[in-house]
Amino acid sequence: MSRRSVSTRGVKWPIVSAVGLHGGMDVLELRAEADAILAELVGAPGGSARLREDQWQAVAALVEERRRALVVQRTGWGKSAVYFVATALLRRRGSGPTVIVSPLLALMRNQVEAAARAGIRAHTINSANPEEWESIHEEVERGETDVLLVSPERLNAVDFREQVLPKLAATTGLLVVDEAHCISDWGHDFRPDYRRLRAMLAELPAGVPVLATTATANARVTADVAEQLGTGGGEALVLRGPLDRESLRLGVVRLPDAAHRLGWLAEHLDDLQGSGIVYALTVAAAEEATAFLRQRGFRVASYTGRTENADRLQAEADLQQNRVKALIATSALGMGFDKPDLGFVVHLGSPSSPIAYYQQVGRAGRGVEHADVLLLPGKEDEAIWRYFADTAFPPEARVRETLSALAGAGRPLSVPALEAVVDLRRTRLETMLKVLDVDGAVKRVKGGWISTGEQWVYDSERYAWVARQRAAEQQAMRDYVSTTQCRMEFLRRQLDDEGAVPCGRCDNCAGPWVDSDVSAETLTGAVKELDRPGVEIEPRRMWPTGMPALGIDLKGRISAKEQCSTGRALGRLSDIGWGNRLRPLLAENAPDGPVPDDVLQAAVAVLADWARSPGGWAPDVPDASARPVGVVAVPSVTRPQLVGSLAEGIAAVGRLPFLGTLTYGGPGGAHAARRSNSAQRLRGLFGAFTVSEELAGALARSPGPVLLVDDYTDSGWTLAVAARLLRQAGAQQVLPLVLAAAG
Incomplete structure (x- = not known):
């Protein structure tokens, strides 16, 4: 031979x-x-x-x-x-x-x-x-x-x-x-x-x-x-075959916080060979990194689930032709991007699985002799893993509810129609239906989904095993960061590669080849970028499908006279700037207390920027650029001190009257169903709020826009329902301000 x-x-x-x-x-x-x-x-x-x-x-x-x-x-x-x-x-x-x-x-x-x-x-x-x-x-x-x-x-x-x-x-x-x-x-x-x-x-x-x-x-x-x-x-x-990648040199750079990671990237990006990909765990983090690197003079492009298709095509072409140093991407870039001379892959944050990590870093070094692969883990990584972990197969009761609803409907039901009877978020409901379809229990037809009538067994053992597998993958990713053994061998063993041996190239085999130093000037710039608060919150404009079936006569477009305006949040829980500051404050078991001074001052800064923005407070609403006439708080069962002190603090700093708090009479607190789908969320909120006579009188005495203050928005329905009531009670416009937004 x-x-x-x-x-x-x-x-x-x-x-x-x-x-x-x-x-x-x-x-x-x-x-x-x-x-x-x-x-x-x-x-x-x-x-x-x-x-x-x-x-x-x-x-x-x-x-x-x-x-x-x-x-x-x-x-x-x-x-x-x-x-x-x-x-x-x-x-x-x-x-x-x-x-x-x-x-x-x-x-x-x-x-x-x-x-x-x-x-x-x-x-x-x-x-x-x-x-x-x-x-x-x-x-x-x-x-x-x-x-x-x-x-x-x-x-x-x-x-x-x-x-x-x-x-x-x-x-x-x-x-x-x-x-x-x-x-x-x-x-x-x-x-x-x-x-x-x-x-x-x-x-x-x-x-x-x-x-x-x-x-x-x-x-x-x-x-x-x-x-x-x-x-x-x-x-x-x-x-x-064997899964070694002889061109890849793997390393981990451990840095104290997100600002140091952004600063490190700005100071070392030019040292990396050719052009490459910088992966971030969330859309918000990718956009933050892109903005900072552009400020530092780098030609980079953002590539996320929010990127329009035409912009994706342009970004791919720019990277292929080396017109950009890097794409700052989420997993939306996928594993299908083919650039043989890709010189590096850097991760701002650890993926939750070493197998997924191996797949992403495999983009590099396909047609060059050497490519650098660096992981910059963050303290917020595990919080982000948990945020995106709500994908497990639903409990049996929810599945049986879905099968029963389809069996009793007598006609195909669309996913929006099912949301009115099944308390699952849309993406999770759609995934469940696809699994049931493959299992033969339901079938997708024109107009929606139908039950096949076939017997179906809930495989609890299999679903539990998958959940344990996900947990094991997360632990393996922690182990990858901390291991002193060969990193390529570690990844290959995760994929059951029997030929896995030390690579001789990674930072553990051959020693680190990059340092963790960040200059004071660059670090200051990164801190400034991450400390800049303020993201827009788009209002709800359409009622969910199927509400009349729940006895709630709301459908179609939300009347312009009952909508809230585009609002503001300090940050998103998924970003690496304000998200890192807000996640501990809004964690499920976090103690309630007065709003921290730095958070209040950031909220005031957001309001000031909002007022100075083109068109003022509500550029899409005629005559809405006038200053708010007062502040109203959303009631909170879990964090009344936080929300109340935030609303009153904003009123005091802005020299606005605090008009009061909406009255809440629902069970379990206004935020008891955060992770529900839109129909179920609205069902739980509809009729739960009321405007007291005192608050109604204050609105009547001070006609004009009002600030509506809450701690967090996820689905947007709390703000939509509260704004509708305030508009009906006489508020000319409702301007939502929250500490954090999801996503």
Whole structure:
């Protein structure tokens, strides 16, 4: 067996001769044809690019043997080369189009461009291009498409599932499941939509090859995915390789607070090779870091769940062309961004899972010899993990309520309609319905969801195991930060890589290569940036669907005469500036007490900035720029001193009359149902507040805008209900001011 190496995209790949592994001239010819396609794919037609032996083994399994295969290989190994080469070979032999199921929009865009280089006609169907769906479907039916990339959410769309999916299943030449760990609820990124693939796998004609790929599957996830791949098609072939990334140098820089981390980044970003990604745990943190780095003269762009699609495309292009030093991103950037020469990945805060961390850092060093990966953990990380942890499968009582509501409705119910009867937030309710759909208990149809009437068992043991797994992942991430052993070996062992050994490159193996120093001037600038209070709070403008069914006659748009204006908060609980200051103050078990002086002064500063903003207090309301005539407090059962002293303190500093507090008569406190969905939240609040005669008289004596003060807003319904009452009692405008906003 002969061995040599070539360079493709800057990466040296070992080449193992096919002779002795796959005998016969036909196989040698097939291998030569495959290598020629690879050369076109990587932009080196006529060059020496060749599939590595492990890649060729996967291609041969798909094309020669028409197998079902699971490939578990590190990021940058070349999984996409396998399915594009296999696609070209199969299409030349008369097979139907390849269908690739992928959750990664950025990867889809990269792959459509890469496929074109090899003469492969690829299209994508996802949430970003609905205007193209019909024409793409027509091209697929005419046989003009070689590859169709589909987001998993499309698999559960009624029209696609009933009209397009059966045709695809009947004509597909190769099915590819990218990020296959998402199939398994034992994995770190379980997505119920992926489970629809079981039905498609069962319906595929005999002999249609299937390829599942992932870089992040431990032994249990690998076994689970392989078992599912075997549905209707025999035992799956598992090709698992070592997960070392020889180009990556891992390190941890421990700093005392968020200001030091921002300052460190500003002073060391230019020292990092090329361009890269700086990951933040929240949208707010990403926006804070972007603003500060821009102030310091860096060309950076924010990339989060709030970023418009056009801006995402521009940001991706700017990073690809090295027009920016870094994208400051949340996990919205995903693992599908393909830039082989990405020089670094820095994390401002620890992800909650070492497996997810391995996946994100795998963006770096794919086409360069060296790339730096640095983690800057924060004290607030675990609070942020808890904030986003409300994703566990709901308790059985909630599931049974949902099934009962669907069974008794006699018609399809939409998610907003279900919110009126099931006390779950929308995203959690939607995820639960998808799981029940996969389990056969419910079905999505036009108009909403229906019950199938099939018996369903609540698998409490499995759900509890998943919860324990999440807790174990969090502990492993703490261990990664504190370990004195090799960091790459640690991550590889988390993925059950049997070949894990010390890397010799990380800060624990070879010693730290960066210091933790931050100059006084930079630190002062970072503190100033993080200490700047004030974020806008958008008011509620529409009543939730289904309120009349609950006996509450509210529907449609909230009357302009009853709305509150856009408000202000000192900060978001998810940011690394004021969020860090406010989380302990508003924690569930925090003691009540007077508002701290620095928090009161920050609230006063927010009010001053608000008054000076373009258009004044309420630029969208005619004649609303006048100064507020008084302050009203929202009642609080849990923190009456905090809210009361905040309202009275603002009134005293601003020389405004404190008009009083709304009266609350509901059970359990005005904030008892913070995590409910909109319909349930409004149901709990409607009728709970009243305006006392004293407060009504004060509003009548002082007509004009009033400040409405509370400690926290999450859903926005407390402010909406309170504002409606105050507007009805004579307030010309209601201007909400709270300490913290969610999100």
